[in-house]
Amino acid sequence: MAKAGIPQKSTKRKKAKAxxxxxxxxxxxxxxxAKWSVRGLLALCGVVVLMTLLYRFxxxxxxxxxLAERFRHGSLEKDWVPAEQIAPVMLRAAVAAEDANFCAHWGFDMKAIRAVIDSGQSRGASSISQQVAKNVYLWQGRSWPRKALEALLTPVVEAAWPKRRILEVxxxxxxxxxxxxGVEAAAQSYFGISxxxxxxxxxxxxxxxxxxxxNRSAAQxxxxxxxxxxxIADGAATILADGRAACFEQG
Structure with missing residues:
Protein backbone atom coordinates (compact mmCIF):
# COMPACT_ATOMS: atom_id res chain seq x y z
CA MET A 1 0.00 0.00 0.00
CA ALA A 2 2.78 2.45 1.01
CA LYS A 3 4.83 1.71 -2.09
CA ALA A 4 1.84 2.11 -4.33
CA GLY A 5 1.10 5.50 -2.81
CA ILE A 6 4.51 7.07 -3.57
CA PRO A 7 4.10 7.23 -7.36
CA GLN A 8 0.63 8.65 -6.92
CA LYS A 9 1.90 11.56 -4.76
CA SER A 10 4.77 12.16 -7.16
CA THR A 11 2.35 12.22 -10.04
CA LYS A 12 0.14 14.70 -8.20
CA ARG A 13 3.10 17.01 -7.63
CA LYS A 14 4.06 16.87 -11.28
CA LYS A 15 0.50 17.60 -12.33
CA ALA A 16 0.33 20.51 -9.88
CA LYS A 17 3.60 21.90 -11.20
CA ALA A 18 2.47 21.47 -14.76
CA ALA A 34 16.96 39.45 -9.69
CA LYS A 35 16.67 39.19 -5.92
CA TRP A 36 19.91 37.26 -5.52
CA SER A 37 21.69 39.41 -8.08
CA VAL A 38 20.83 42.52 -6.06
CA ARG A 39 21.95 40.81 -2.86
CA GLY A 40 25.21 39.76 -4.50
CA LEU A 41 25.80 43.28 -5.80
CA LEU A 42 25.13 44.79 -2.37
CA ALA A 43 27.48 42.27 -0.76
CA LEU A 44 30.19 43.14 -3.30
CA CYS A 45 29.70 46.86 -2.65
CA GLY A 46 30.01 46.21 1.06
CA VAL A 47 33.27 44.32 0.55
CA VAL A 48 34.69 47.15 -1.59
CA VAL A 49 33.74 49.77 1.00
CA LEU A 50 35.29 47.73 3.82
CA MET A 51 38.47 47.19 1.77
CA THR A 52 38.68 50.90 1.02
CA LEU A 53 38.32 51.79 4.69
CA LEU A 54 40.96 49.20 5.59
CA TYR A 55 43.36 50.38 2.88
CA ARG A 56 43.31 53.86 4.34
CA PHE A 57 45.48 52.50 7.14
CA LEU A 67 48.79 39.21 -9.25
CA ALA A 68 48.54 38.65 -13.00
CA GLU A 69 52.11 39.83 -13.55
CA ARG A 70 53.36 37.68 -10.67
CA PHE A 71 51.72 34.66 -12.29
CA ARG A 72 53.28 35.59 -15.63
CA HIS A 73 56.82 36.30 -14.40
CA GLY A 74 56.98 34.09 -11.33
CA SER A 75 58.38 36.85 -9.10
CA LEU A 76 58.25 40.62 -8.78
CA GLU A 77 60.19 43.50 -7.25
CA LYS A 78 57.73 45.21 -4.92
CA ASP A 79 58.38 47.21 -1.74
CA TRP A 80 55.78 49.31 0.06
CA VAL A 81 56.99 52.55 1.64
CA PRO A 82 54.90 55.22 3.40
CA ALA A 83 54.77 58.71 1.95
CA GLU A 84 57.18 59.88 4.65
CA GLN A 85 59.84 57.66 3.09
CA ILE A 86 59.33 59.00 -0.44
CA ALA A 87 61.19 62.13 -1.50
CA PRO A 88 58.66 65.02 -1.54
CA VAL A 89 59.84 65.92 -5.03
CA MET A 90 58.69 62.47 -6.22
CA LEU A 91 55.18 63.17 -4.96
CA ARG A 92 55.18 66.51 -6.77
CA ALA A 93 56.63 65.01 -9.94
CA ALA A 94 53.91 62.37 -10.11
CA VAL A 95 51.20 65.00 -9.71
CA ALA A 96 52.84 67.34 -12.24
CA ALA A 97 53.06 64.50 -14.75
CA GLU A 98 49.63 62.91 -14.30
CA ASP A 99 47.22 65.30 -12.60
CA ALA A 100 48.36 68.88 -12.01
CA ASN A 101 44.96 69.82 -10.52
CA PHE A 102 44.99 66.86 -8.11
CA CYS A 103 44.37 69.09 -5.08
CA ALA A 104 41.55 71.03 -6.72
CA HIS A 105 39.14 68.26 -7.79
CA TRP A 106 37.10 65.56 -6.03
CA GLY A 107 38.28 62.68 -8.21
CA PHE A 108 37.47 63.87 -11.72
CA ASP A 109 39.30 66.73 -13.40
CA MET A 110 36.36 68.14 -15.35
CA LYS A 111 38.51 70.78 -17.08
CA ALA A 112 40.85 68.09 -18.39
CA ILE A 113 37.92 65.91 -19.43
CA ARG A 114 36.29 68.77 -21.35
CA ALA A 115 39.61 69.60 -23.01
CA VAL A 116 40.01 66.00 -24.17
CA ILE A 117 36.45 65.92 -25.50
CA ASP A 118 36.92 69.22 -27.34
CA SER A 119 40.16 67.98 -28.89
CA GLY A 120 38.59 64.74 -30.07
CA GLN A 121 41.08 62.58 -28.19
CA SER A 122 40.04 59.36 -26.47
CA ARG A 123 42.47 59.27 -23.55
CA GLY A 124 44.57 61.38 -21.23
CA ALA A 125 42.03 62.81 -18.77
CA SER A 126 42.14 60.19 -16.00
CA SER A 127 43.00 61.72 -12.65
CA ILE A 128 45.35 60.05 -10.17
CA SER A 129 42.29 59.14 -8.09
CA GLN A 130 40.74 57.36 -11.08
CA GLN A 131 43.98 55.53 -11.76
CA VAL A 132 44.17 54.40 -8.14
CA ALA A 133 40.58 53.08 -8.26
CA LYS A 134 41.42 51.19 -11.44
CA ASN A 135 44.80 49.88 -10.29
CA VAL A 136 43.64 48.72 -6.85
CA TYR A 137 40.32 47.12 -7.74
CA LEU A 138 39.96 46.59 -11.48
CA TRP A 139 41.62 45.13 -14.53
CA GLN A 140 43.74 46.81 -17.18
CA GLY A 141 42.63 47.63 -20.71
CA ARG A 142 40.02 49.98 -22.07
CA SER A 143 36.37 48.98 -21.98
CA TRP A 144 33.12 50.70 -21.07
CA PRO A 145 32.30 48.30 -18.21
CA ARG A 146 35.67 48.97 -16.61
CA LYS A 147 35.34 52.73 -17.07
CA ALA A 148 31.86 52.63 -15.54
CA LEU A 149 33.13 50.74 -12.49
CA GLU A 150 36.07 53.12 -12.24
CA ALA A 151 33.67 56.07 -12.23
CA LEU A 152 31.70 54.47 -9.39
CA LEU A 153 34.75 53.58 -7.31
CA THR A 154 36.60 56.89 -7.64
CA PRO A 155 34.26 58.90 -5.36
CA VAL A 156 34.46 56.10 -2.77
CA VAL A 157 38.25 56.36 -2.73
CA GLU A 158 38.12 60.16 -2.59
CA ALA A 159 35.64 60.09 0.29
CA ALA A 160 37.58 57.51 2.33
CA TRP A 161 41.20 58.59 1.80
CA PRO A 162 42.96 61.94 2.16
CA LYS A 163 44.82 63.16 -0.91
CA ARG A 164 48.20 62.25 0.51
CA ARG A 165 47.05 58.65 1.01
CA ILE A 166 45.71 58.45 -2.54
CA LEU A 167 49.07 59.58 -3.88
CA GLU A 168 50.92 57.22 -1.53
CA VAL A 169 48.92 54.23 -2.79
CA GLY A 182 56.18 50.74 -6.47
CA VAL A 183 58.47 53.73 -6.30
CA GLU A 184 60.85 52.11 -3.78
CA ALA A 185 61.52 49.12 -6.02
CA ALA A 186 61.83 51.48 -9.00
CA ALA A 187 64.38 53.73 -7.27
CA GLN A 188 66.42 50.68 -6.27
CA SER A 189 66.16 49.09 -9.72
CA TYR A 190 67.00 52.17 -11.80
CA PHE A 191 69.31 54.18 -9.56
CA GLY A 192 70.41 51.92 -6.69
CA ILE A 193 68.99 54.27 -4.04
CA SER A 194 65.89 54.43 -1.87
CA ASN A 215 58.60 50.67 -23.29
CA ARG A 216 60.36 53.54 -21.49
CA SER A 217 63.44 53.55 -19.30
CA ALA A 218 64.46 55.92 -16.52
CA ALA A 219 68.03 54.61 -16.52
CA GLN A 220 68.53 55.00 -20.27
CA ILE A 232 57.80 67.44 -15.33
CA ALA A 233 60.61 68.84 -13.15
CA ASP A 234 59.52 72.37 -14.08
CA GLY A 235 55.90 71.44 -13.36
CA ALA A 236 56.82 69.98 -9.96
CA ALA A 237 58.54 73.23 -9.01
CA THR A 238 55.56 75.23 -10.26
CA ILE A 239 52.91 73.38 -8.25
CA LEU A 240 55.07 73.76 -5.14
CA ALA A 241 55.35 77.50 -5.70
CA ASP A 242 51.69 78.16 -6.51
CA GLY A 243 50.24 76.01 -3.73
CA ARG A 244 48.81 73.19 -5.82
CA ALA A 245 50.88 70.71 -3.82
CA ALA A 246 49.49 71.78 -0.45
CA CYS A 247 46.97 68.95 -0.07
CA PHE A 248 49.62 66.21 -0.04
CA GLU A 249 52.75 67.95 1.21
CA GLN A 250 51.88 67.47 4.87
CA GLY A 251 51.09 64.16 6.57
Missing amino acids: AVPLRQRLTERARWI VPVPATPYI YLNVAEFDRGVF AADLSPRQAALLAAILPDPK PSAFVSSRAEA
Whole structure:
Protein backbone atom coordinates (compact mmCIF):
# COMPACT_ATOMS: atom_id res chain seq x y z
CA MET A 1 0.00 0.00 0.00
CA ALA A 2 2.78 2.45 1.01
CA LYS A 3 4.83 1.71 -2.09
CA ALA A 4 1.84 2.11 -4.33
CA GLY A 5 1.10 5.50 -2.81
CA ILE A 6 4.51 7.07 -3.57
CA PRO A 7 4.10 7.23 -7.36
CA GLN A 8 0.63 8.65 -6.92
CA LYS A 9 1.90 11.56 -4.76
CA SER A 10 4.77 12.16 -7.16
CA THR A 11 2.35 12.22 -10.04
CA LYS A 12 0.14 14.70 -8.20
CA ARG A 13 3.10 17.01 -7.63
CA LYS A 14 4.06 16.87 -11.28
CA LYS A 15 0.50 17.60 -12.33
CA ALA A 16 0.33 20.51 -9.88
CA LYS A 17 3.60 21.90 -11.20
CA ALA A 18 2.47 21.47 -14.76
CA ALA A 19 -0.74 23.28 -13.89
CA VAL A 20 1.26 26.44 -13.10
CA PRO A 21 1.46 28.50 -16.31
CA LEU A 22 4.86 28.62 -17.95
CA ARG A 23 4.84 32.42 -17.94
CA GLN A 24 4.28 32.47 -14.18
CA ARG A 25 7.12 30.02 -13.59
CA LEU A 26 9.47 32.11 -15.71
CA THR A 27 8.40 35.26 -13.87
CA GLU A 28 9.08 33.66 -10.51
CA ARG A 29 12.49 32.47 -11.68
CA ALA A 30 13.33 35.92 -13.01
CA ARG A 31 12.36 37.45 -9.67
CA TRP A 32 14.53 34.95 -7.83
CA ILE A 33 17.51 35.70 -10.07
CA ALA A 34 16.96 39.45 -9.69
CA LYS A 35 16.67 39.19 -5.92
CA TRP A 36 19.91 37.26 -5.52
CA SER A 37 21.69 39.41 -8.08
CA VAL A 38 20.83 42.52 -6.06
CA ARG A 39 21.95 40.81 -2.86
CA GLY A 40 25.21 39.76 -4.50
CA LEU A 41 25.80 43.28 -5.80
CA LEU A 42 25.13 44.79 -2.37
CA ALA A 43 27.48 42.27 -0.76
CA LEU A 44 30.19 43.14 -3.30
CA CYS A 45 29.70 46.86 -2.65
CA GLY A 46 30.01 46.21 1.06
CA VAL A 47 33.27 44.32 0.55
CA VAL A 48 34.69 47.15 -1.59
CA VAL A 49 33.74 49.77 1.00
CA LEU A 50 35.29 47.73 3.82
CA MET A 51 38.47 47.19 1.77
CA THR A 52 38.68 50.90 1.02
CA LEU A 53 38.32 51.79 4.69
CA LEU A 54 40.96 49.20 5.59
CA TYR A 55 43.36 50.38 2.88
CA ARG A 56 43.31 53.86 4.34
CA PHE A 57 45.48 52.50 7.14
CA VAL A 58 47.24 49.36 5.87
CA PRO A 59 49.34 48.76 2.74
CA VAL A 60 47.53 47.36 -0.29
CA PRO A 61 48.92 43.79 -0.41
CA ALA A 62 48.32 43.26 -4.13
CA THR A 63 46.17 44.31 -7.05
CA PRO A 64 44.58 42.26 -9.85
CA TYR A 65 47.29 43.41 -12.26
CA ILE A 66 50.14 42.72 -9.83
CA LEU A 67 48.79 39.21 -9.25
CA ALA A 68 48.54 38.65 -13.00
CA GLU A 69 52.11 39.83 -13.55
CA ARG A 70 53.36 37.68 -10.67
CA PHE A 71 51.72 34.66 -12.29
CA ARG A 72 53.28 35.59 -15.63
CA HIS A 73 56.82 36.30 -14.40
CA GLY A 74 56.98 34.09 -11.33
CA SER A 75 58.38 36.85 -9.10
CA LEU A 76 58.25 40.62 -8.78
CA GLU A 77 60.19 43.50 -7.25
CA LYS A 78 57.73 45.21 -4.92
CA ASP A 79 58.38 47.21 -1.74
CA TRP A 80 55.78 49.31 0.06
CA VAL A 81 56.99 52.55 1.64
CA PRO A 82 54.90 55.22 3.40
CA ALA A 83 54.77 58.71 1.95
CA GLU A 84 57.18 59.88 4.65
CA GLN A 85 59.84 57.66 3.09
CA ILE A 86 59.33 59.00 -0.44
CA ALA A 87 61.19 62.13 -1.50
CA PRO A 88 58.66 65.02 -1.54
CA VAL A 89 59.84 65.92 -5.03
CA MET A 90 58.69 62.47 -6.22
CA LEU A 91 55.18 63.17 -4.96
CA ARG A 92 55.18 66.51 -6.77
CA ALA A 93 56.63 65.01 -9.94
CA ALA A 94 53.91 62.37 -10.11
CA VAL A 95 51.20 65.00 -9.71
CA ALA A 96 52.84 67.34 -12.24
CA ALA A 97 53.06 64.50 -14.75
CA GLU A 98 49.63 62.91 -14.30
CA ASP A 99 47.22 65.30 -12.60
CA ALA A 100 48.36 68.88 -12.01
CA ASN A 101 44.96 69.82 -10.52
CA PHE A 102 44.99 66.86 -8.11
CA CYS A 103 44.37 69.09 -5.08
CA ALA A 104 41.55 71.03 -6.72
CA HIS A 105 39.14 68.26 -7.79
CA TRP A 106 37.10 65.56 -6.03
CA GLY A 107 38.28 62.68 -8.21
CA PHE A 108 37.47 63.87 -11.72
CA ASP A 109 39.30 66.73 -13.40
CA MET A 110 36.36 68.14 -15.35
CA LYS A 111 38.51 70.78 -17.08
CA ALA A 112 40.85 68.09 -18.39
CA ILE A 113 37.92 65.91 -19.43
CA ARG A 114 36.29 68.77 -21.35
CA ALA A 115 39.61 69.60 -23.01
CA VAL A 116 40.01 66.00 -24.17
CA ILE A 117 36.45 65.92 -25.50
CA ASP A 118 36.92 69.22 -27.34
CA SER A 119 40.16 67.98 -28.89
CA GLY A 120 38.59 64.74 -30.07
CA GLN A 121 41.08 62.58 -28.19
CA SER A 122 40.04 59.36 -26.47
CA ARG A 123 42.47 59.27 -23.55
CA GLY A 124 44.57 61.38 -21.23
CA ALA A 125 42.03 62.81 -18.77
CA SER A 126 42.14 60.19 -16.00
CA SER A 127 43.00 61.72 -12.65
CA ILE A 128 45.35 60.05 -10.17
CA SER A 129 42.29 59.14 -8.09
CA GLN A 130 40.74 57.36 -11.08
CA GLN A 131 43.98 55.53 -11.76
CA VAL A 132 44.17 54.40 -8.14
CA ALA A 133 40.58 53.08 -8.26
CA LYS A 134 41.42 51.19 -11.44
CA ASN A 135 44.80 49.88 -10.29
CA VAL A 136 43.64 48.72 -6.85
CA TYR A 137 40.32 47.12 -7.74
CA LEU A 138 39.96 46.59 -11.48
CA TRP A 139 41.62 45.13 -14.53
CA GLN A 140 43.74 46.81 -17.18
CA GLY A 141 42.63 47.63 -20.71
CA ARG A 142 40.02 49.98 -22.07
CA SER A 143 36.37 48.98 -21.98
CA TRP A 144 33.12 50.70 -21.07
CA PRO A 145 32.30 48.30 -18.21
CA ARG A 146 35.67 48.97 -16.61
CA LYS A 147 35.34 52.73 -17.07
CA ALA A 148 31.86 52.63 -15.54
CA LEU A 149 33.13 50.74 -12.49
CA GLU A 150 36.07 53.12 -12.24
CA ALA A 151 33.67 56.07 -12.23
CA LEU A 152 31.70 54.47 -9.39
CA LEU A 153 34.75 53.58 -7.31
CA THR A 154 36.60 56.89 -7.64
CA PRO A 155 34.26 58.90 -5.36
CA VAL A 156 34.46 56.10 -2.77
CA VAL A 157 38.25 56.36 -2.73
CA GLU A 158 38.12 60.16 -2.59
CA ALA A 159 35.64 60.09 0.29
CA ALA A 160 37.58 57.51 2.33
CA TRP A 161 41.20 58.59 1.80
CA PRO A 162 42.96 61.94 2.16
CA LYS A 163 44.82 63.16 -0.91
CA ARG A 164 48.20 62.25 0.51
CA ARG A 165 47.05 58.65 1.01
CA ILE A 166 45.71 58.45 -2.54
CA LEU A 167 49.07 59.58 -3.88
CA GLU A 168 50.92 57.22 -1.53
CA VAL A 169 48.92 54.23 -2.79
CA TYR A 170 49.34 55.37 -6.39
CA LEU A 171 53.13 55.42 -6.13
CA ASN A 172 53.24 52.09 -4.32
CA VAL A 173 51.16 50.05 -6.78
CA ALA A 174 52.25 51.71 -10.05
CA GLU A 175 54.32 49.68 -12.50
CA PHE A 176 57.69 51.26 -13.35
CA ASP A 177 59.22 48.42 -15.39
CA ARG A 178 58.50 44.79 -16.21
CA GLY A 179 57.95 43.16 -12.85
CA VAL A 180 58.87 46.33 -10.91
CA PHE A 181 56.05 47.80 -8.83
CA GLY A 182 56.18 50.74 -6.47
CA VAL A 183 58.47 53.73 -6.30
CA GLU A 184 60.85 52.11 -3.78
CA ALA A 185 61.52 49.12 -6.02
CA ALA A 186 61.83 51.48 -9.00
CA ALA A 187 64.38 53.73 -7.27
CA GLN A 188 66.42 50.68 -6.27
CA SER A 189 66.16 49.09 -9.72
CA TYR A 190 67.00 52.17 -11.80
CA PHE A 191 69.31 54.18 -9.56
CA GLY A 192 70.41 51.92 -6.69
CA ILE A 193 68.99 54.27 -4.04
CA SER A 194 65.89 54.43 -1.87
CA ALA A 195 62.81 56.42 -2.80
CA ALA A 196 63.63 58.86 0.00
CA ASP A 197 66.88 59.86 -1.73
CA LEU A 198 65.55 60.56 -5.22
CA SER A 199 66.80 63.79 -6.78
CA PRO A 200 64.47 66.11 -8.72
CA ARG A 201 65.85 64.76 -12.02
CA GLN A 202 65.47 61.12 -10.96
CA ALA A 203 61.94 61.72 -9.68
CA ALA A 204 61.01 63.41 -12.94
CA LEU A 205 62.41 60.51 -14.96
CA LEU A 206 60.38 58.00 -12.97
CA ALA A 207 57.25 60.09 -13.45
CA ALA A 208 58.00 60.37 -17.17
CA ILE A 209 57.91 56.60 -17.71
CA LEU A 210 54.67 55.94 -15.78
CA PRO A 211 52.28 56.02 -18.76
CA ASP A 212 54.28 53.36 -20.62
CA PRO A 213 56.76 51.69 -18.21
CA LYS A 214 57.40 48.62 -20.35
CA ASN A 215 58.60 50.67 -23.29
CA ARG A 216 60.36 53.54 -21.49
CA SER A 217 63.44 53.55 -19.30
CA ALA A 218 64.46 55.92 -16.52
CA ALA A 219 68.03 54.61 -16.52
CA GLN A 220 68.53 55.00 -20.27
CA PRO A 221 65.95 57.62 -21.23
CA SER A 222 65.15 58.31 -24.84
CA ALA A 223 65.17 61.87 -26.10
CA PHE A 224 61.40 61.99 -25.61
CA VAL A 225 61.57 60.70 -22.01
CA SER A 226 64.40 63.09 -21.18
CA SER A 227 62.50 66.06 -22.60
CA ARG A 228 59.33 65.04 -20.80
CA ALA A 229 61.27 64.69 -17.54
CA GLU A 230 62.52 68.27 -17.89
CA ALA A 231 58.94 69.50 -18.33
CA ILE A 232 57.80 67.44 -15.33
CA ALA A 233 60.61 68.84 -13.15
CA ASP A 234 59.52 72.37 -14.08
CA GLY A 235 55.90 71.44 -13.36
CA ALA A 236 56.82 69.98 -9.96
CA ALA A 237 58.54 73.23 -9.01
CA THR A 238 55.56 75.23 -10.26
CA ILE A 239 52.91 73.38 -8.25
CA LEU A 240 55.07 73.76 -5.14
CA ALA A 241 55.35 77.50 -5.70
CA ASP A 242 51.69 78.16 -6.51
CA GLY A 243 50.24 76.01 -3.73
CA ARG A 244 48.81 73.19 -5.82
CA ALA A 245 50.88 70.71 -3.82
CA ALA A 246 49.49 71.78 -0.45
CA CYS A 247 46.97 68.95 -0.07
CA PHE A 248 49.62 66.21 -0.04
CA GLU A 249 52.75 67.95 1.21
CA GLN A 250 51.88 67.47 4.87
CA GLY A 251 51.09 64.16 6.57
